[in-house]
Amino acid sequence: MKLPIVENSGSNSESGSCQPSRCGSGTAATPLPADIQERVANHPCFSEQAHHYFARMHVAVAPACNIQCNYCNRKYDCSNESRPGVVSEVLTPAQAVKKVKAVAAEIPQMSVLGIAGPGDPLANPERTFETFRRLSEETPDIKLCVSTNGLNLPASVDELCKHNIDHVTVTINCLDPQIGARIYPWIFWDHQRLRGVEAARILIEQQQKGLEMLVERGILVKVNTVLIPGINDQHIPELSRVIREKGAFLHNVMPIISDPSHGTYFGLTGQREPTAAQLQEVQESCAGDMKMMRHCRQCRADAVGLLGEDRGEEFTLEKIDTMEIDYPAAMEKRARVHEEILAGLEQDQNPTDTGVTDGRAVQMAVATKGQSLINQHFGHATEFLVYEASPEGVRLVGHRRVPRPYCEGGSSCGEDAEAIMSAIIEQLAGCEVLLCSKVGFEPWTALEAAGIQPDGEHALEPIEEAVKSVYQQMMTREPVELPATERQSA
Amino acid sequence: MAYEITDKCVKCTACELVCPNAAISETATVFVIDPGICTECADAYPEAQCSSICPIEGAIVDELGDPINPPGSLTGIISLATA
Ligand code: SF4
Ligand code: SF4
Ligand code: SF4
Numbered sequence: 001m002k003l004p005i006v007e008n009s010g011s012n013s014e015s016g017s018c019q020p021s022r023c024g025s026g027t028a029a030t031p032l033p034a035d036i037q038e039r040v041a042n043h044p045c046f047s048e049q050a051h052h053y054f055a056r057m058h059v060a061v062a063p064a065c066n067i068q069c070n071y072c073n074r075k076y077d078c079s080n081e082s083r084p085g086v087v088s089e090v091l092t093p094a095q096a097v098k099k100v101k102a103v104a105a106e107i108p109q110m111s112v113l114g115i116a117g118p119g120d121p122l123a124n125p126e127r128t129f130e131t132f133r134r135l136s137e138e139t140p141d142i143k144l145c146v147s148t149n150g151l152n153l154p155a156s157v158d159e160l161c162k163h164n165i166d167h168v169t170v171t172i173n174c175l176d177p178q179i180g181a182r183i184y185p186w187i188f189w190d191h192q193r194l195r196g197v198e199a200a201r202i203l204i205e206q207q208q209k210g211l212e213m214l215v216e217r218g219i220l221v222k223v224n225t226v227l228i229p230g231i232n233d234q235h236i237p238e239l240s241r242v243i244r245e246k247g248a249f250l251h252n253v254m255p256i257i258s259d260p261s262h263g264t265y266f267g268l269t270g271q272r273e274p275t276a277a278q279l280q281e282v283q284e285s286c287a288g289d290m291k292m293m294r295h296c297r298q299c300r301a302d303a304v305g306l307l308g309e310d311r312g313e314e315f316t317l318e319k320i321d322t323m324e325i326d327y328p329a330a331m332e333k334r335a336r337v338h339e340e341i342l343a344g345l346e347q348d349q350n351p352t353d354t355g356v357t358d359g360r361a362v363q364m365a366v367a368t369k370g371q372s373l374i375n376q377h378f379g380h381a382t383e384f385l386v387y388e389a390s391p392e393g394v395r396l397v398g399h400r401r402v403p404r405p406y407c408e409g410g411s412s413c414g415e416d417a418e419a420i421m422s423a424i425i426e427q428l429a430g431c432e433v434l435l436c437s438k439v440g441f442e443p444w445t446a447l448e449a450a451g452i453q454p455d456g457e458h459a460l461e462p463i464e465e466a467v468k469s470v471y472q473q474m475m476t477r478e479p480v481e482l483p484a485t486e487r488q489s490a
Numbered sequence: 491m492a493y494e495i496t497d498k499c500v501k502c503t504a505c506e507l508v509c510p511n512a513a514i515s516e517t518a519t520v521f522v523i524d525p526g527i528c529t530e531c532a533d534a535y536p537e538a539q540c541s542s543i544c545p546i547e548g549a550i551v552d553e554l555g556d557p558i559n560p561p562g563s564l565t566g567i568i569s570l571a572t573a
Contacts, residue, residue: 064504065545068564074545075500090501119502185566188508188543191535265566 036220036249052372053341056112057103059096060088061127065119066151067187067203070265071226071256078117078147079226079257079264088118093130095317097138102320104139105330107311108337114145116169122152125159132163141331141338143167147224151187151203153210161217168214169252170207171224174232175239177201182231185265208246215247222250227282228266229256229274240286251286255279277430280398354389354468359475361390363397365428365452366463367436374458374466378439379407386431387463389471394464400427406443417442425450433470435463491553492525493538498549505540505550514540 065074072079077088091099104110113135115121121128132144145167146160153170160168174180180200187199194202214221223243225236232239240251255274258266274282365384367376383401387394402424406417421443428434434452437459447454458466492513495505499520506514506521511534513527523540530552531538541550541558547565548557562568 063502064507064543065502066504066543068545070566074502119504123504124507186564188504191508191539191542192537193542263567268567 052368052370053109053344054111054338055107055109056114057100057110058114058116059099059131060090060118061093061096061131062115062117062121062124063090063119064123065149066123066189067120067149067199068185069149069226070183070185071228071258071267071271073263073267074119076118076262078119089317090118091317093127093134096131097134099315099317099320100135100142101139101327101330102323102325103315104142104334105325105327106314106323108330108334109341110142110334111338112143112145112167113139114147116147120149120152121146122148122156125152125156129159129163132165136163139331141334145169147171148210149203150207150210151189152206154206154213157210157213157217157219160214160219165219167220167222169222169224170211170248171226172204172207172211172239172243173226173228174200174235175204175208175242176235177204179232179235180204183228211243211246211248221248222252223248224252224254226256227253227274227279229272229278231271233274233278233282236282237286253279253283253286276398276400276427283398353393354391354471356389356391356472356475359391361388362433362471362474363388363431364433364435364467364470365400365431366467367434368463372463374435374461374463375437377407378434378436378443378454378456380405381436384428384431384434385463387467389467394467394471402427406440421446425452428452433474435466435470491530491532492528493523493530493540493558494525494551494553494555495521495523496549496551498546500546500549502545504543504545508539508543510534510539 060077065078068074069079100113115128115131128146132146135142135144144163144165146165147169148156148171150170150172153168173183177197177200180203181197184200184203186193186195187203188194189199189202211221211223225232225239227233227236236253240253243251256266256271258264258271258273260267260270364387366374366387367378367381367384368374369376381402382405383399385396386398386400388397402420404420404423406420406424425446428450431452434447434454435458436454436456438456439447439454444454455470458470495514497520501516501521503516503521506516509528510531511527511529513524513529514521515524516522531540538550538558544550544559545564547559547561547563550558552558
């Protein structure tokens with residue numbers, strides 16, 4: 001799968017102006033209301049802290065869709081919520097319920113079940129709501145959430161309320177129908193296929209109405225926006241402002257993926273993907289005082305596990321059939337594990353203060369398998385989290401997927417190690433340090449040559465603490481060499 | 491008078507959900523329309539429902555085998571659709 005090419009973003013001084021309290025998960029100056037804070041506390045997709053500890057899963061029960069997006073090929077899963085180009089096995093509601101119960105028994109960190117596709121869940125109301133109805137009864141401790149393009153949202157709100165679903169994700173790419181007409185070629189509405197500006201106008205209307213209705217009823221709404229350079233990039237800050245005013249509590253701007261091999265309209269017409277730097281810029285420009293989600297991984301419609309990991313292979317229907325599960329015991333164990341995690345999170349509410357009062361912002365890449373620790377070997381990492389340290393604190397600013405990990409399976413690193421290495425380095429552009437549990441000699445040399453300082457000294461330490469101490473060291477050294485302002489213009 | 495589904499069908503179930511006559515059902519490989527039940531929606535709507543929601547060009551054809559949604563008509567992708 002092709003990834004956005006990352007340009008060297010150079011100085012990050014401007015982007016460093018964002019207050020950590022705005023970007024973290026509701027702390028200090030602009031906290032989320034207490035009830036919302038509590039509701040997102042253990043949601044891996046909403047809470048930057050929780051995503052390190054809690055697991056989520058999606059079940060693919062909803063194959064039909066009622067619109068077309070130009071970044072989607074309907075031979076594959078919905079691109080609004082999933083990575084494009086993948087196909088999930090569609091389950092019946094009964095199969096889905098069975099799978100959820102098996103996963104929740106095997107992975108006690110499981111806290112959220114989502115339906116996100118492979119089409120639009122609300123275009124498949126029977127299958128979607130049958131699944132929710134049964135899960136509310138059989139696994140009452142698992143939170144339910146659903147993602148939608150919004151067209152059927154107003155019509156579904158009452159039904160959603162019945163199943164006690166408190167998290168809904170709506171993908172909203174624009175407010176202007178002229179822009180919408182370039183993103184959505186058609187919708188199915190009122191028994192007809194509608195096209196062009198009129199279709200976009202209706203879709204946008206329904207999305208906005210749905211958002212308002214959910215907020216009125218106290219259902220949490222996250223908005224996803226696909227950043228499409230040249231089409232909606234200029235429009236996103238305005239969009240962000242409006243949805244925030246209407247009460248969406250989190251805005252997730254994700255990059256369009258337009259690999260021609262996925263056969264989408266945008267892919268085949270050469271629509272460019274945003275660079276990591278452009279994505280970050282748009283995210284910063286609409287951060288305001290609204291939560292921006294930086295850890296979204298654009299999961300598959302059937303993803304299982306912690307964010308960024310997918311253990312779906314362990315839970316195929318055949319494998320589930322052979323598992324012997326004590327469901328009541330599993331639920332008790334989950335309750336215990338969740339409590340432990342929450343207790344840990346509470347101690348960790350404040351953004352890590354760097355103790356540095358004057359200095360530039362530095363980005364560091366981190367290899368982690370979860371638990372908020374530096375606990376992954378460089379060669380095994382399929383993605384890196386990017387943290388920014390500045391006088392304002394330490395915060396997560398994004399993640400970078402690499403096309404292939406440096407050591408793919410087994411001990412010997414592949415023949416095309418050099419090509420893989422340069423692809424990884426390209427993805428890490430803008431990062432000055434790489435923290436991991438271990439790194440081999442060759443990748444060490446390559447990273448250093450690319451201006452990224454590898455660091456294995458903080459293995460198994462908490463990420464934010466390690467980022468902080470590396471930052472402090474850098475900043476105490478730096479001013480002697482060059483004043484920060486000169487460095488940046490250099 | 492009846493429509494037909496071709497092997498281009500990706501089994502998204504959308505047509506089955508909107509057919510006013512329950513004429514569409516699933517088989518192992520594609521969805522099929524029962525020609526004895528399908529009315530081309532003439533009795534119910536100005537436009538046939540299945541072909542108004544189907545996302546795949548060429549997946550639904552009329553009695554003569556002509557696609558209701560020809561290449562390029564849904565996705566705007568012309569060059570590839572004929573391949
Ligand atoms: S809503 Fe999802 S499934 Fe439907 S066309 Fe858009 S990306 Fe594809
Ligand atoms: S044309 Fe109408 S009646 Fe015939 S299969 Fe399609 S939706 Fe059903
Ligand atoms: S809507 Fe089209 S692609 Fe989907 S099942 Fe029906 S014929 Fe097949």
